[in-house]
Amino acid sequence: MKIDVEKFNFQSDRILSSLGPEDQALFLSEATPLKFKRGKLVFYEEGIPTGVFIIESGRAKIFKTGLDGKDQIFYIYKKGDLLGYHALLCNEHYEDSCEALEDCQMLFIKRSRFEVLLKKVAGLQTLLIQNMSHEFGVMVNTITVLAQKPLRERLALFLLILQQKYVTIGNIMLPREDLANMIGTARESLSRLLKEFREENLIIIENKAIRLLNPDKLHKIANSQYL
Amino acid sequence: MKIDVEKFNFQSDRILSSLGPEDQALFLSEATPLKFKRGKLVFYEEGIPTGVFIIESGRAKIFKTGLDGKDQIFYIYKKGDLLGYHALLCNEHYEDSCEALEDCQMLFIKRSRFEVLLKKVAGLQTLLIQNMSHEFGVMVNTITVLAQKPLRERLALFLLILQQKYVTIGNIMLPREDLANMIGTARESLSRLLKEFREENLIIIENKAIRLLNPDKLHKIANSQYL
DNA sequence: GTTAAAATGTGATATTTATCACATTTTAAT
DNA sequence: ATTAAAATGTGATAAATATCACATTTTAAC
Incomplete structure (x- = not known):
């Protein structure tokens, strides 16, 4: 394994940035702005997904809390990233939690509207597939580093x-x-x-x-x- | 984190088993049988994806080799599982390798045919999205366990x-x-x-x-x- | 069946990291 | 500005695991 920092980047900003201008406009027309103060939870483990988020400014960490209360942080999302969609897309509860690392400005798209967008925006499913496939590789690299x-x-x-x-x-x-x-x-x-x-x-x-x-x-x- | 063995299962067999009978038949019409003897590589790190595989019998491990030559095994695929699709779907080289743990009987669908199926089979993209979303949760759990x-x-x-x-x-x-x-x-x-x-x-x-x-x-x- | 190679188990030691306790510094609340 | 709380740094020690060397067992090749 040759370490390449780029192979640890989810590139979750590409989902939105790869849409055409009309599709981006359609996508963002469903978004409402939300502020999260530093330390505030965006979503939490075992929580039911209510929608997806896009970071406009700030950073947020996703993590899981072990039995002894110690957190394991997997990733830090930043400006432009789409997040909170994994549990929503497989109709499960969140396996991880997300918390603002600093004051964040985000956009929120409620679940029902996001599901409409999945049908209306032609290439969105393909982009999600590409992104999550890529994430799999990132996770594989992360596991190897942490374990070895x-x-x-x-x-x-x-x-x-x-x-x-x-x-x-x-x-x-x-x-x-x-x-x-x-x-x-x-x-x-x-x-x-x-x-x-x-x-x-x-x-x-x-x-x-x-x-x-x-x-x-x-x-x-x-x-x-x-x- | 409450340990639940089921939360470490990719459930990659569900992709195929969730298709309707006609779609399954269409899917399998593109498949050719392949045998992999124990120890044989199915695909390998940095390799270019040529198609996807379905395990008919046997088991295969996916792993990554560290710089010191030590492997890290992430998952063991078994009968019914679809595999080898992550790198293909994001148009990247494989981040991991796959090797038969025992003599395996697999089906192979070449890349171009699989890409046709993605367009022809209505719910296939949705199933892949659901499956990879679920996998993300599995990876999150695996990382927490290994790290902590x-x-x-x-x-x-x-x-x-x-x-x-x-x-x-x-x-x-x-x-x-x-x-x-x-x-x-x-x-x-x-x-x-x-x-x-x-x-x-x-x-x-x-x-x-x-x-x-x-x-x-x-x-x-x-x-x-x-x- | 035999032999060599590979896999695995065991003993001893070294290294890495965690844990505990406490001191110091920084931040937040008032 | 002050004070309390939280975060962080440091010292000492304990525990967990790796590493090395070698013995034993199992498997594969002939």
């Missing part, structure tokens, strides 16, 4: 992934607990390793925000290539 | 999952290396834990095959409920 790579390599990889989520800010603004829950470790272990990365001049920490100083070296670490 | 649960709980859970894959035989026939690669551990660690499970009368081992003696207790262990 040591902590140091996982941190290097996820920092690179997060750099792309926060590219417009330049700094990774994820709280420590969240980052620990993403890479599958305890927050103390994460702190120790971030300190090591700082000492090796791989990252710099400015008021808790993380900035990458040496993406190439992090990429090598993610690929198990230690110099 | 200790080895003992993972083994308990995967034994229960595997019992269902091998229900027609009654014994789990997966080689040790494969089971270790599925639950994310070294084969030595697996051996030690299987010995413990044997000593606790949770399983019995007959000529390398594993039979579960106490599924209820295993279920409790999988749910972090130790007595």
Whole structure:
């Protein structure tokens, strides 16, 4: 497995951006704006899907809570991404939860209207199929990394992934607990390793925000290539 | 997270079994039989998809090979399952590989014919959407288990999952290396834990095959409920 | 049936990471 | 501005698992 950060990107913004202008307009005509303050749940595990969401601004994490109350974060959605549609499309309850990582502006399309759109918008089903097929590959990569790579390599990889989520800010603004829950470790272990990365001049920490100083070296670490 | 074995089942047999008889006949009219001997690759990582497969008999694993050559097994497909379609549907190369775990009889539908079927068979796109949506939930559960649960709980859970894959035989026939690669551990660690499970009368081992003696207790262990 | 290769089990040791406890810093509420 | 709560960092220790080496068993090839 050769690590490629792009292979960890759901590319959920492509569903909407791949529609033609008329179809996009039709799609958005069904949307109502919603605001989610930081920490607010968008949907939750075992909840019944009521519709789908599109992020206009901000970021949201999807996660699952283990029996001991520890979260596992799978993905961070960002501007342009469509989300909340998996459980809706298979008529099941949500297996995951979604929470705003910061104040978010979203659009909401209620379930019945979305189901109408599925029939009316010709290529929408195809786009969903393409997107979810691609997501499968992302999940496969994520599982391999989490199951097999040591902590140091996982941190290097996820920092690179997060750099792309926060590219417009330049700094990774994820709280420590969240980052620990993403890479599958305890927050103390994460702190120790971030300190090591700082000492090796791989990252710099400015008021808790993380900035990458040496993406190439992090990429090598993610690929198990230690110099 | 409450562990439910059913939430780790892709249910890929439902795609075909949910078609009406005429659509099924149309679908199968495009299929040619193929045999895969044990150990033979069905498709492989980075390979270009040439079509989709349906398992008529036998089992096949999908896996990804890490940089150090260690495999990570995600799923075991069985009779009735449709497979090999993810990469095809998003027009990408395979992110995973598939290998026959035992001699398999499969049906193969070449890519161009499958794409015709997608247009001709009315509900097929909907079924694929439903199935892949459901798979997303399975992947979410798998990631949480692999990232957060200790080895003992993972083994308990995967034994229960595997019992269902091998229900027609009654014994789990997966080689040790494969089971270790599925639950994310070294084969030595697996051996030690299987010995413990044997000593606790949770399983019995007959000529390398594993039979579960106490599924209820295993279920409790999988749910972090130790007595 | 025999032999070599592969798979698996076991013992010992090393490494990684978790956990616990507490100190320090940052943030939120007032 | 102050104070309490939450988040984070650090030290020490425990636990889990990997790794290495080798023995034993099973399987495959001839």
